[in-house]
Amino acid sequence: xxxxxxxxxxxxxxxxxxxxxxxxxxxxxxxxxxxxxxxxxxxxxxxxxxxxxxxxxxxxxxxxxxxxxxxxxxxxxxxxxxxxxxxxxxxxxxxxxxxxxxxxxxxxxxxxxxxxxxxxxxxxxxxxxxxxxxxxxxxxxxxxxxxxxxxxxxxxxxxxxxxxxxxxxxxxxxxxxxxxxxxxxxxxxxxxxxxxxxxxxxxxxxxxxxxxxxxxxxxxxxxxxxxxxxxxxxxxxxxxxxxxxxxxxxxxxxxxxxxxxxxxxxxxxxxxxxxxxxxxxxxxxxxxxxxxxxxxxxxxxxxxxxxxxxxxxxxxxxxxxxxxxxxxxxxxxxxxxxxxxxxxxxxxxxxxxxxxxxxxxxxxxxxxxxxxxxxxxx
Numbered sequence: 001x002x003x004x005x006x007x008x009x010x011x012x013x014x015x016x017x018x019x020x021x022x023x024x025x026x027x028x029x030x031x032x033x034x035x036x037x038x039x040x041x042x043x044x045x046x047x048x049x050x051x052x053x054x055x056x057x058x059x060x061x062x063x064x065x066x067x068x069x070x071x072x073x074x075x076x077x078x079x080x081x082x083x084x085x086x087x088x089x090x091x092x093x094x095x096x097x098x099x100x101x102x103x104x105x106x107x108x109x110x111x112x113x114x115x116x117x118x119x120x121x122x123x124x125x126x127x128x129x130x131x132x133x134x135x136x137x138x139x140x141x142x143x144x145x146x147x148x149x150x151x152x153x154x155x156x157x158x159x160x161x162x163x164x165x166x167x168x169x170x171x172x173x174x175x176x177x178x179x180x181x182x183x184x185x186x187x188x189x190x191x192x193x194x195x196x197x198x199x200x201x202x203x204x205x206x207x208x209x210x211x212x213x214x215x216x217x218x219x220x221x222x223x224x225x226x227x228x229x230x231x232x233x234x235x236x237x238x239x240x241x242x243x244x245x246x247x248x249x250x251x252x253x254x255x256x257x258x259x260x261x262x263x264x265x266x267x268x269x270x271x272x273x274x275x276x277x278x279x280x281x282x283x284x285x286x287x288x289x290x291x292x293x294x295x296x297x298x299x300x301x302x303x304x305x306x307x308x309x310x311x312x313x314x315x316x317x318x319x320x321x322x323x324x325x326x327x328x329x330x331x332x333x334x335x336x337x338x339x340x341x342x343x344x345x346x347x348x349x350x351x352x353x354x355x356x357x358x359x360x361x362x363x364x365x366x367x368x369x370x371x372x373x374x375x376x377x378x
Contacts, residue, residue, distance in 0.1 A: 143229025162294020180354020313349025
């Protein structure tokens with residue numbers, strides 16, 4: 001009679017104690033085989049490359065004493081281990097409770113494999129660990145500007161006051177530089193605080209970061225929505241009236257609101273802003289244009305507070321179009337054509353994350369195929 005065979009699957013990037021505890025428990029059911037997602041499949045599913053290559057991940061997992069054999073999954077998609085299951089004919093397929101899906105359940109039923117769902121229980125005396133939480137703890141959040149961008153520049157808000165609306169998001173993706181995601185502020189923050197959000201008053205910390213990023217003599221001042229956006233959790237309304245720092249900050253970390261935002265915001269990659277691109281070569285800073293930009297921020301904030309996707313989208317859309325009127329080069333013609341053709345006319349609203357490129361941020365209550373899903377941090 002053959003030994004019982006156990007199959008598990010996963011990425012196993014940044015191997016940690018939680019993985020080892022999982023392997024230990026799974027191996028109690030029989031000889032443990034580990035299917036490891038290949039690099040190109042993880043790029044497709046997660047939107048970024050793994051920290052360690054598939055060869056390194058197979059080597060590390062295979063070296064764990066509870067593992068009989070580790071190998072690269074032969075397939076693609078969420079069920080990339082499907083052919084491996086048919087080849088190995090395991091008795092058990094083991095998953096953590098947060099890794100259970102109906103697709104895995106159906107596949108086990110089709111192949112007469114018993115599905116075992118484990119709770120995430122750490123080894124005695126050790127903290128619970130997960131890969132996603134480990135990666136998040138190692139990196140600063142990003143921030144999205146949903147409306148009112150450029151209001152944090154005094155030469156804009158001095159014409160007419162108005163708010164800028166930003167949300168802090170988990171670093172589940174390594175977003176491109178020069179794409180309006182506050183990547184420059186994040187790099188300086190990592191130099192100051194070693195890659196983790198500092199303790200204490202985050203508004204004060206944001207002021208320290210603003211000063212570090214804009215030393216005396218700086219030709220261009222990085223607006224304070226960047227520093228506040230990566231340090232203040234949840235969604236934030238920053239009101240500007242002709243100064244570098246907002247006159248008033250209104251925030252929400254309400255779990256229902258932040259989870260709702262996570263559901264209705266979708267990101268689609270464009271391209272980073274070209275090196276040397278100057279979005280400020282032409283300015284039309286009329287009261288009418290800047291007032292419209294400010295109103296878009298107010299409308300966006302109302303949409304967030306009321307959890308109204310149509311109002312949220314309308315605020316984003318108005319902000320995008322106000323940019324085009326006020327600073328035409330922030331939105332090149334090819335970006336405007338892409339937005340009008342695919343996003344502004346088909347969904348409640350959309351805006352680009354940066355000037356001259358970046359990502360499209362779409363407000364939609366329905367899923368958008370191929371879009372990157374963000375999670376608002378609160």
